[in-house]
Amino acid sequence: MQEFDYDVVYIGSGHGTFDGAIPLAAKGKRVAIVEAEKVGGTCPNWGCNAKILLDAPVALQQTLRASDGIISGSGEIDWAKNRAHKQAAIDGIPDALQAGMEGAGIQMYFGHGRLVDAHTVSVDNKKITAENIVISTGLRPHQLEVPGQDLTHDSKEFMDLDHMPKHLVVVGGGYIGVEFATMANAAGSEVTLLLHSGKALARFNQTYVEQMLSDLEARGVNIVRNQEVEKFVENGTQIEVVLSEDTFTADWVLDATGRVANVENLGLEDLQIQASAQGIEVNEYLQTTVPSIYASGDVIDKRQPKLTPTAQFESKYLMHRFAGESDAAIDYPVIATNVFTTPRIAQAGVTIAEAKEAPEQYTIQEKDLSGDWYRAVDYEKDPKLTLIFNQKQQLVGATEISERAEDTINALLPAIEFGYTPDQLERLVYIFPAIAFDAIGNL
Numbered sequence: 001m002q003e004f005d006y007d008v009v010y011i012g013s014g015h016g017t018f019d020g021a022i023p024l025a026a027k028g029k030r031v032a033i034v035e036a037e038k039v040g041g042t043c044p045n046w047g048c049n050a051k052i053l054l055d056a057p058v059a060l061q062q063t064l065r066a067s068d069g070i071i072s073g074s075g076e077i078d079w080a081k082n083r084a085h086k087q088a089a090i091d092g093i094p095d096a097l098q099a100g101m102e103g104a105g106i107q108m109y110f111g112h113g114r115l116v117d118a119h120t121v122s123v124d125n126k127k128i129t130a131e132n133i134v135i136s137t138g139l140r141p142h143q144l145e146v147p148g149q150d151l152t153h154d155s156k157e158f159m160d161l162d163h164m165p166k167h168l169v170v171v172g173g174g175y176i177g178v179e180f181a182t183m184a185n186a187a188g189s190e191v192t193l194l195l196h197s198g199k200a201l202a203r204f205n206q207t208y209v210e211q212m213l214s215d216l217e218a219r220g221v222n223i224v225r226n227q228e229v230e231k232f233v234e235n236g237t238q239i240e241v242v243l244s245e246d247t248f249t250a251d252w253v254l255d256a257t258g259r260v261a262n263v264e265n266l267g268l269e270d271l272q273i274q275a276s277a278q279g280i281e282v283n284e285y286l287q288t289t290v291p292s293i294y295a296s297g298d299v300i301d302k303r304q305p306k307l308t309p310t311a312q313f314e315s316k317y318l319m320h321r322f323a324g325e326s327d328a329a330i331d332y333p334v335i336a337t338n339v340f341t342t343p344r345i346a347q348a349g350v351t352i353a354e355a356k357e358a359p360e361q362y363t364i365q366e367k368d369l370s371g372d373w374y375r376a377v378d379y380e381k382d383p384k385l386t387l388i389f390n391q392k393q394q395l396v397g398a399t400e401i402s403e404r405a406e407d408t409i410n411a412l413l414p415a416i417e418f419g420y421t422p423d424q425l426e427r428l429v430y431i432f433p434a435i436a437f438d439a440i441g442n443l
């Protein structure tokens, strides 16, 4: 049998890799990771962790304002201090992760990884071999292809800004567009948010999305719908954002028009592995058309949301497969997701749109939570929850808009994933008073 340097080599060191690679190495497998940039990838350095640290004072400001004078003070955010706090909190993560990886026995290689053949990866001029290879190279920001595109910035650059620009134009109404527009508005920017299709957050309940957008508008965000960007023009220190009908002047432009898969320069074509901007095609074992080459995390072309917990689930699935513990196909669980705006919108399981399309299978219960005493604890003004049940009266989906939506949906997730019966729900004795208790009490 052919001898390889390693059992598994991963290209990329984000959640699609390390959540599975570290326990795999701890089980005695010979593992190597190739990383071109920062250990840990997007989530800790330029994604979730960085974003939630910047968002914390934004959420506090919202609570303060909603408290109607119970808590006093202006709630003004010092962005330079906010950014410095974020950086100090995450600066140590790459080294800590690397120490965890090396401590488990993983060999790290720094440089650009590229497939040479079914069992070989080159890292710059060095070649390493492995029985299996995992491509876990993630996504990068998409850039609008219009004149003046180089005048725009991405989410990574936004999170490193020392002060918020006076006039900010955000192009795109996905997660990043609405979350970053919310943060900039709270920090004092005059924000214009461009929704070219007229809608934001297409995969979420549009009634809740419109409620969140009107809240943003009431706080001063200018929402422009159904116009395309034609070009960006430099005008001294400012940028003219020329749309189909209007022109806006900005100090800074955030291009939040999506993210595309890192599939170039990997040697995929030579091995005839199918890939596009949506990602790498894999089968139900996360295998590409070359059986020894797998993909994990955001770089997979999939219908599941491209989130950290999804990447984590995939890397753990591969860990069990490589450790010889399971040869089953991947069986994705319900994946919960949250938009970190104020208010938040969170959802898990069957969506309202899906339930409306199959009324013979589902019943929908819409709940206005504004009269719920617990919501007064958070000074909530207009919280709403929609629950979706199957014909056996089991909870199969939930969507909430509120300042604590992520906590409600997290609390309901086990009931959705495992299909708890009323008897089982009765056995869940949650802490009272707390949001999880309140969430289960709604069932």
Ligand SMILES: Cc1cc2nc3c(=O)[nH]c(=O)nc-3n(C[C@H](O)[C@H](O)[C@H](O)COP(=O)(O)OP(=O)(O)OC[C@H]3O[C@@H](n4cnc5c(N)ncnc54)[C@H](O)[C@@H]3O)c2cc1C
Residues within 6 Å of the ligand: 011, 012, 013, 014, 015, 016, 017, 034, 035, 036, 037, 038, 039, 040, 041, 042, 043, 044, 046, 047, 048, 051, 111, 112, 113, 114, 136, 137, 138, 139, 155, 176, 262, 265, 266, 296, 297, 298, 299, 306, 307, 308, 309, 311
């Ligand atoms: C602004 C922002 C906010 C987000 N917020 C959230 C959130 O709140 N919650 C949530 O669940 N998800 C969030 N996400 C998504 C989350 O960050 C990703 O789902 C997650 O990081 C995916 O992990 P991954 O390992 O697949 O990819 P990544 O973390 O992107 O890792 C890929 C790694 O591969 C490396 N690489 C690429 N090509 C090569 C090569 N050829 N050779 C060597 N190395 C290479 C890259 O340098 C990178 O380190 C956010 C993303 C962004 C951008």
Ligand SMILES: NC(=O)c1ccc[n+]([C@@H]2O[C@H](COP(=O)([O-])OP(=O)(O)OC[C@H]3O[C@@H](n4cnc5c(N)ncnc54)[C@H](O)[C@@H]3O)[C@@H](O)[C@H]2O)c1
Residues within 6 Å of the ligand: 144, 171, 172, 173, 174, 175, 176, 177, 179, 194, 195, 196, 197, 199, 200, 201, 202, 228, 229, 256, 257, 258, 259, 305, 306, 307, 337, 338, 339, 340
């Ligand atoms: N809270 C979270 O979990 C969170 C937060 C941020 C990012 N993420 C992840 O990061 C990834 C990327 O997020 P994103 O917001 O960049 O992408 P997205 O795909 O969610 O949104 C892109 C937006 O850009 C718009 N758009 C596309 N082309 C456009 C054009 N020519 N002009 C104007 N608008 C245009 C789309 O209509 C869409 O609203 C997603 O995978 C997401 O899962 C998750």
